[in-house]
Amino acid sequence: MPLTLxxxxxxxxxxxxxxxAGDIVVANADKLYIKDxxxxxxxxxxxxxxxxxxxxxxxxxxxVWDGGKIVVNLDEQPPRNEKRAEGQERARDFAREQHAVxxxxxxxxxxxxxxxxxxxxxxxxxxxxxxxxxxTYGALGAFATGIGFTETVGVLATGQIWLKVPKAIxxxxxxxxxxxxxxxxxxxxVAGKIGYEGAINRTLEYTGPGIKEISIxxxxxxxxxxVEMIAVNAIVPADERTAAYVREVGxxxxxxxxxxxGAKYEQVHGVNLSEIEPQVAAPEYPANxxxxxxxxxxxxxxxxxxxxxxxRIEDLRMAAGILRGRKVKAxxxxxxxxxxxxxxxxxxxxxLLEIFKNAGAxxxxxxxxxxxxxxxxxxxxxxxxxxxxxxxxxxPKESSVFLSNAATVAASAVAGEIADPREFV
Amino acid sequence: xSSLTIKGRIxxxxxxxxxxxxxxxxxxxxxxxxxxxKPGDILIAGRFFGMGASDEHAPRSLxxxxxxxxxxxxxxxxxxxxxxxxGLPAMECAGIADALRDGDEIEVDYLxxxxxxxxxxxxxxxxxxxxxxxQILAKGGLMPYLKNGGEFK
Numbered sequence: 001m002p003l004t005l006x007x008x009x010x011x012x013x014x015x016x017x018x019x020x021a022g023d024i025v026v027a028n029a030d031k032l033y034i035k036d037x038x039x040x041x042x043x044x045x046x047x048x049x050x051x052x053x054x055x056x057x058x059x060x061x062x063x064v065w066d067g068g069k070i071v072v073n074l075d076e077q078p079p080r081n082e083k084r085a086e087g088q089e090r091a092r093d094f095a096r097e098q099h100a101v102x103x104x105x106x107x108x109x110x111x112x113x114x115x116x117x118x119x120x121x122x123x124x125x126x127x128x129x130x131x132x133x134x135x136t137y138g139a140l141g142a143f144a145t146g147i148g149f150t151e152t153v154g155v156l157a158t159g160q161i162w163l164k165v166p167k168a169i170x171x172x173x174x175x176x177x178x179x180x181x182x183x184x185x186x187x188x189x190v191a192g193k194i195g196y197e198g199a200i201n202r203t204l205e206y207t208g209p210g211i212k213e214i215s216i217x218x219x220x221x222x223x224x225x226x227v228e229m230i231a232v233n234a235i236v237p238a239d240e241r242t243a244a245y246v247r248e249v250g251x252x253x254x255x256x257x258x259x260x261x262g263a264k265y266e267q268v269h270g271v272n273l274s275e276i277e278p279q280v281a282a283p284e285y286p287a288n289x290x291x292x293x294x295x296x297x298x299x300x301x302x303x304x305x306x307x308x309x310x311x312r313i314e315d316l317r318m319a320a321g322i323l324r325g326r327k328v329k330a331x332x333x334x335x336x337x338x339x340x341x342x343x344x345x346x347x348x349x350x351x352l353l354e355i356f357k358n359a360g361a362x363x364x365x366x367x368x369x370x371x372x373x374x375x376x377x378x379x380x381x382x383x384x385x386x387x388x389x390x391x392x393x394x395x396p397k398e399s400s401v402f403l404s405n406a407a408t409v410a411a412s413a414v415a416g417e418i419a420d421p422r423e424f425v
Numbered sequence: 426x427s428s429l430t431i432k433g434r435i436x437x438x439x440x441x442x443x444x445x446x447x448x449x450x451x452x453x454x455x456x457x458x459x460x461x462x463k464p465g466d467i468l469i470a471g472r473f474f475g476m477g478a479s480d481e482h483a484p485r486s487l488x489x490x491x492x493x494x495x496x497x498x499x500x501x502x503x504x505x506x507x508x509x510x511x512g513l514p515a516m517e518c519a520g521i522a523d524a525l526r527d528g529d530e531i532e533v534d535y536l537x538x539x540x541x542x543x544x545x546x547x548x549x550x551x552x553x554x555x556x557x558x559x560q561i562l563a564k565g566g567l568m569p570y571l572k573n574g575g576e577f578k
Contacts, residue, residue, distance in 0.1 A: 024555045024556065043481040044481075051568065054568075132477065132479040147503065148481045148484075149480075150481065150511055150567050151567065153568065154510070157571055158576075162555070162557040196472070196473050196476070200472075200501070227477075230476045230501045285441060390445055390446065391446065392445065393445065
């Protein structure tokens with residue numbers, strides 16, 4: 001029976017010759033990602049490690065299923081408060097005692113970026129992670145999906161997870177992206193076109209001849225925002241770009257897999273990349289996306305460039321292209337948070353941080369930053385390169401967040417209002 | 426143990442409520458709700474319930490408030506799994522939002538996937554839960570399931 005790429009990966013992880021949408025299977029995880037926040041007492045008074053140790057004891061075990069397959073990341077350095085600091089201490093205890101891989105300090109940054117940049121994604125793997133943006137890793141041809149606190153404990157104890165094989169949607173890409181159009185614009189355009197109804201709890205597969213025109217970084221953005229369409233996962237079949245990237249970051253060898261001709265899709269959509277303009281998602285939903293021109297002139301108090309969606313070097317280069325020789329408008333704040341120290345150092349080496357500082361931007365250490373922290377007052381507007389613009393995401397419910405690519409954020413910070421970055425290049 | 430057959434008063438919420446706004450017992454939508462809801466009440470939501478973050482204190486707050494079950498037009502995969510994993514029965518049921526008025530009493534059978542509206546006598550068919558979900562709920566959640574010898578097979 002012909003299978004989609006996602007079905008092939010699930011079937012292999014579930015030790016089955018074939019699976020079909022709707023099947024309930026038990027899969028063995030190849031990797032598990034956990035953010036430090038999960039070890040804090042935010043979700044459970046015992047913390048993740050405390051709950052896990054109880055479960056392990058009742059199962060007659062001392063250790064997790066396979067420490068070598070677990071990556072723990074300290075998303076925020078230094079920790080912002082006592083709860084978080086305590087969580088990070090437990091995360092370190094866990095990694096040491098269970099022989100898991102740990103990142104923090106200046107080899108770190110946001111976990112999803114670190115996970116990819118340190119070579120933990122090999123095409124074809126079945127990966128779950130204790131954070132909703134785990135779906136990012138699909139950009140390298142893996143199956144990857146986010147899970148909650150309790151489910152993370154389950155995977156730690158058993159190495160397994162049950163799941164329902166999702167129905168699939170294929171996006172057939174043709175053409176080439178135009179000026180100031182990157183993965184963010186493509187994924188917002190897709191979200192705007194199919195909405196949530198079309199994508200909820202589905203697999204998104206990005207394929208077609210146009211995919212070779214899309215950088216790995218843009219693919220990471222496109223898969224990262226799959227959860228913003230409420231999809232289970234998104235995937236880009238590995239190609240030459242993927243092979244070169246995984247070689248560079250030192251991931252394992254792999255046999256390229258793709259969907260079979262005749263594989264079953266619930267929907268197939270054509271996407272002509274050359275027709276997509278820079279997009280802006282207006283409050284309060286990421287799928288509320290339209291061409292940037294529709295929002296030109298909306299007054300902006302804050303710009304934010306960063307996050308696991310758009311804080312990579314491609315984004316920083318785009319922003320620098322706009323900010324070189326320009327100034328952020330008086331009264332507007334622009335915060336730039338390279339998503340990882342890998343991106344931070346590269347930006348430093350290329351002179352981008354200097355450009356940002358000269359423009360009057362506030363460059364911060366690598367972390368999730370303003371995406372998970374309140375920074376707006378009532379009535380204020382932020383243009384963010386992040387992924388969520390729900391009501392109250394960055395401040396009180398009377399504040400609002402528009403989502404765009406990093407160039408649009410930079411242009412808007414200079415103009416003091418939402419601006420079309422194409423007019424700045 | 427979570428009861429898979431429940432009867433109770435419903436509270437109706439709208440579409441596209443994300444995890445962050447569910448925190449603190451639907452606090453982002455109705456800060457007063459936590460003072461109005463009573464143990465045993467049933468939460469009804471529209472489409473795309475629980476979209477966004479995987480953080481578990483939002484669904485846990487619903488359980489801690491005594492809500493005995495959740496039914497929505499559609500529920501995000503991560504949120505739905507989490508509700509089941511913490512032992513709070515939840516299912517998708519097309520047409521549920523239109524069929525109910527705030528304050529209605531309903532009887533829900535999560536095993537059969539049925540909802541009976543006492544006011545109208547009408548019965549709606551929801552999506553039946555996968556067997557794993559039923560077994561996990563029968564033990565009261567994933568942790569008690571694993572602690573009591575539950576396995577994925």
